[in-house]
Amino acid sequence: MSTFDLNLDAIEKAGADIYRHMSPTAQYRWPLLSRRCGCDVWVKHENHTPVGAFKVRGGLAYMAELARRQPNLPGVVSATRGNHGQSLAFASAKVGKNATIVVPHGNDSEKNAAMRALGAELIEHGADFQEALEFAGTLAERRGLYPIGPFEEQLIRGVATYALEFFGAVSDLDTVYVPIGMGSGICGLIAVRDALGLKTEIVGVVSEQAPAYALSFEAGRAIPGAETVETIADGVACRVPNPDAVAMIVKGAARVIRVGDDAIRAAMAAYFSDTHNVAEGAGAIPLAGLMVEKEKMAGRKVGLILSGANVSRKTFADVLSSVA
Known part of the structure; x- marks a missing residue:
């Protein structure tokens, strides 16, 4: 198990360095998304940072x-x-x-x-x-x-500031859906949820073509996924999971679910139709997860981490032209 120090004081100190160069991002309740998903949907807009991602x-x-x-x-x-x-x-x-x-x-x-x-x-x-x-x-x-690796203590402290903002603004969320690439986003969310003593369940979402973290969650230990990974959600295209990340996710997540590329494309299109926000594949994958679990979430208050907007013009145009 990781010995990372992810207490609120450490995260707030990281925030002092971050807010010199960017403002906190917004979180909004989107009525059309809520109608689409049959629940009260709040989106944390990490697509609105200086580089378009959390x-x-x-x-x-x-x-x-x-x-x-x-x-x-x-x-x-x-x-x-x-x-x-x-x-x-x-x-x-x-x-x-x-x-x-x-x-x-x-x-x-x-x-x-x-x-x-x-x-x-x-x-x-x-x-x-x-x-x-x-x-x-x-x-x-x-x-x-x-x-610098993709999963390190100070990286997670920094990333966790989005969770501190989100829970500070909307503290009564029943569930939050979050993408899993190498794990910093979901682990930061878990750390803040636990530090604040909240009961919000956290659901990790991965691509069916990159199932390493889902397989690891199910096994309770880090195990590799597919030998090759091809998915529209390139931000979650992991095939070798980090053991420290897996340990934190196993302990703190409610579940890790898999969605296919068609579901991710549908979520990308839904974000644009319902909110006029651009979401890359990894940014849209939490919404894809919620749409898959729509019946389970009926009537609940649900958060989505829109983790990034950095999709190529061609890919996004193809998505919008191909999804009804």
Whole structure:
């Protein structure tokens, strides 16, 4: 079990670094979404951060602390499918550090362009996120860069600030649906829920094509998923789960459910139709989970984490043209 220190004081201290560069995001009750889902739906709009995703919180908290501890550090290196890399590029620039980001070949070109625009050196390597992550470790040794993984204590503290905002604004939620990529978002949510003594159940949502965290939750331990991962929700395209994340999720989540790409596309279209917000696949996957569990949630007060909006124009146009 992880020994991470995720108490409220630590999370609030991370927030002090974050709010120097961004404002808290909004949470709204959307009537059309509520009608569609048959329950009282509140959306936490992490699509409205400076990089269009919740990950920026972890990057800002991490880089501020790292710069204090190692002011002469030349730079950092990490792997991503997009949002984590944008977060580190944005945050590294704020503290005057260089960020080297590794993405797999074929990664979304618009996300790649965004990372470069934020100042990152972008390197393409490997067939998927896991191979990019392993190569980032090699680059750290080769270049003397500081490696940052996708699931680390200070990242989770930063990300958890969205949960503190959400529960502070809407404290009587029955259930919150949250995507699981490598686990920082759901673990931050669990930590804050527990620290506040709330009884809100937390439901993790993964893609059927990337079931590693669902399989691990069911087994009670970290086990790998599919050998290859292809899903429209590239932000949750994990095949090797983090054991510390799995331990926290097993202890604190009510369940982890799987949804298919058709359900994710339908949720992306529903967000645009009902709220005129853009949601990338991983951002829409909590709504897909709620739509699958519509009967179970009837009449309840439900939160959704819209974790990001960074979908390519072509993909989003295809979704809107293909979903009735």
